[in-house]
Amino acid sequence: MDVGPLLERFKAHQATIGIIGLGYVGLPLALTAARAGFTVLGFDINASYVARLNRGESYIKHIPSQPLAAAVAANRLAATADFSRLPEADALLICVPTPLTRHREPDLSYVEQTTRTIAEHLRKGQLIVLESTTYPGTTEEVLKPLLEATGLKSGQDFFLAFSPEREDPGNPDFGTAAIPKVVGGDGAAALALAEALYSQLVVRTVPVSSAATAEAVKLTENIFRAVNIALVNELKVVYAAMGIDVWEVIDAARTKPFGFMPFYPGPGLGGHCIPVDPFYLTWKAREYDITTRFIELAGQVNAHMPSYVVERLAQAVDRGGRPFSGARILLLGVAYKKNVDDIRESPALKLLELIEARGARVDYHDPHVPELPPTRKHGALAGRRSVPLTVATVASYDAVLIATDHDQVDYRLIAEHARLVVDTRN
Missing domain, CATH: 3.40.50.720 (NAD(P)-binding Rossmann-like Domain)
Structure with missing residues (x-):
C-alpha cells in the first residue's frame, strides 16, 4: 500500500x-x-x-x-x-x-x-x-x-x-x-x-x-529511576541509624560537576510508571531464564519504605509519651507527587493502612485531593475526605506525617502548632 x-x-x-x-x-x-x-x-x-x-x-x-x-x-x-x-x-x-x-x-x-x-x-x-x-x-x-x-x-x-x-x-x-x-x-x-x-x-x-527497542527504552528510563531511588532510600535508613542527615549528604554530593546525579529518599514509590514498569521487564526476562536480581532488590527496598516510615513515626509518638495505638495522626498529602491530584500507586495510601493496622487513627489533608476515589488496591479507603488545615485541626493531632510536599500548604502553621512532625520529604 x-x-x-x-x-x-x-x-x-x-x-x-x-x-x-x-x-x-x-x-x-x-x-x-x-x-x-x-x-x-x-x-x-x-x-x-x-x-x-x-x-x-x-x-x-x-x-x-x-x-x-x-x-x-x-x-x-x-x-x-x-x-x-x-x-x-x-x-x-x-x-x-x-x-x-x-x-x-x-x-x-x-x-x-x-x-x-x-x-x-x-x-x-x-x-x-x-x-x-x-x-x-x-x-x-x-x-x-x-x-x-x-x-x-x-x-x-x-x-x-x-x-x-x-x-x-x-x-x-x-x-x-x-x-x-x-x-x-x-x-x-x-x-x-x-x-x-x-x-x-x-x-x-x-x-x-524496532517497536521492541522502543518498548525497552521506556522500561530502561523508569528502571534507572527506580534503582537509584532504592539506593538513596537504603542510604537514608543507614545514615539515619548513624545520626547523619541524608539530605545534607546529597546536597553536598551534588556539587560534584560530573559522575553524580541527585536522587532523594521518600516514603515509597508512587505514580503510574516507576512502581510498575520494572516488573514488566522482570516478568519478560523469565521467558529467557534470566533473573533480574538488581531490579527485584530495588523493588524490595522501595516497597519496604512505607513500613520503615510508620515504624519511625510510631517510635517518635511513643517517645512523646503517647502510646501509638489510639494516637491521632494527620497524614499530609495523599497524591503520589507534589502539586497534582494523581493518587495512582501513592505510598500515602499504604501509609494510611499501615498506621491504622497498628491501632492509630488517621485523617488526611490534601489541597488537590478533596476525596479519595476507589482504587484497585485500596478500595476500602474510598470516600474519605480531606480535613481542613487550621490551627485547631493541626494542634488536635498527636503527630503530622508529611507524605507529599505540596506547595499549597502552610508549613509554618504546621511547624508552629503541631505537637510532632515526621517529615519524609525534607
Missing part, C-alpha cells in the same frame, strides 16, 4: 487523530494534537470524561480547561464512547492503563480489549500506535496477531508502531510538546508514518530500529 498520501496528510495536519483513553496520558496528548491543528477524536468508556471534555471542561487538575474549551469550540477536539467511529481516524493512539496483577505480573487486559475493539473496526490505511508502557515484544506479539486476525496485514494494509508516553504530570517545564518522542515501528513504513505524525506534535522524534 502506498503510504505517501497518509504521510502528506500528517505533514499537512489534515489527518484525524483518534486517541483511545483520555486519562493522564491521553488527555494532554489530545490537547497537544488539537493545538497543532489536527482534528482529534478521543475515545473513552468513562461517560463522565466524554461529557466533560465535550463541554470543554478539564477533569485533571494540572490541565486547564481554557485550552480544551478553545479546541472544542474550534471543532478540533471531540470525545465519544462510540467505538464504531474508530474508522474515522487516520491514526489511533492507544493510551490505556497497563497495571500489575496482585502477583506483580503484567496486566494487559486493557490493551488486549482495546486492540480487539480496534480489530472490529479496522480499515485499510490506518496507523495504530501503542503508547502504554509494557514489556518488549508486546506490540508485535500481542497487538499484531489480534489485528491481523481480521485478514489485514501489518505493513501492507495497516501500520503498527510503539511510542512510549513520557508524561510528567504537573511539570511546568516539560509538557507533552516539549518532550522528545521515541518511535519504533513494525517495518520501515510504520516507522516513517509514526515519525511523520509525532514530528508535528513534539519538539523532536527519536526513531529506533
Whole structure:
C-alpha cells in the first residue's frame, strides 16, 4: 500500500487523530494534537470524561480547561464512547492503563480489549500506535496477531508502531510538546508514518530500529529511576541509624560537576510508571531464564519504605509519651507527587493502612485531593475526605506525617502548632 498520501496528510495536519483513553496520558496528548491543528477524536468508556471534555471542561487538575474549551469550540477536539467511529481516524493512539496483577505480573487486559475493539473496526490505511508502557515484544506479539486476525496485514494494509508516553504530570517545564518522542515501528513504513505524525506534535522524534527497542527504552528510563531511588532510600535508613542527615549528604554530593546525579529518599514509590514498569521487564526476562536480581532488590527496598516510615513515626509518638495505638495522626498529602491530584500507586495510601493496622487513627489533608476515589488496591479507603488545615485541626493531632510536599500548604502553621512532625520529604 502506498503510504505517501497518509504521510502528506500528517505533514499537512489534515489527518484525524483518534486517541483511545483520555486519562493522564491521553488527555494532554489530545490537547497537544488539537493545538497543532489536527482534528482529534478521543475515545473513552468513562461517560463522565466524554461529557466533560465535550463541554470543554478539564477533569485533571494540572490541565486547564481554557485550552480544551478553545479546541472544542474550534471543532478540533471531540470525545465519544462510540467505538464504531474508530474508522474515522487516520491514526489511533492507544493510551490505556497497563497495571500489575496482585502477583506483580503484567496486566494487559486493557490493551488486549482495546486492540480487539480496534480489530472490529479496522480499515485499510490506518496507523495504530501503542503508547502504554509494557514489556518488549508486546506490540508485535500481542497487538499484531489480534489485528491481523481480521485478514489485514501489518505493513501492507495497516501500520503498527510503539511510542512510549513520557508524561510528567504537573511539570511546568516539560509538557507533552516539549518532550522528545521515541518511535519504533513494525517495518520501515510504520516507522516513517509514526515519525511523520509525532514530528508535528513534539519538539523532536527519536526513531529506533524496532517497536521492541522502543518498548525497552521506556522500561530502561523508569528502571534507572527506580534503582537509584532504592539506593538513596537504603542510604537514608543507614545514615539515619548513624545520626547523619541524608539530605545534607546529597546536597553536598551534588556539587560534584560530573559522575553524580541527585536522587532523594521518600516514603515509597508512587505514580503510574516507576512502581510498575520494572516488573514488566522482570516478568519478560523469565521467558529467557534470566533473573533480574538488581531490579527485584530495588523493588524490595522501595516497597519496604512505607513500613520503615510508620515504624519511625510510631517510635517518635511513643517517645512523646503517647502510646501509638489510639494516637491521632494527620497524614499530609495523599497524591503520589507534589502539586497534582494523581493518587495512582501513592505510598500515602499504604501509609494510611499501615498506621491504622497498628491501632492509630488517621485523617488526611490534601489541597488537590478533596476525596479519595476507589482504587484497585485500596478500595476500602474510598470516600474519605480531606480535613481542613487550621490551627485547631493541626494542634488536635498527636503527630503530622508529611507524605507529599505540596506547595499549597502552610508549613509554618504546621511547624508552629503541631505537637510532632515526621517529615519524609525534607
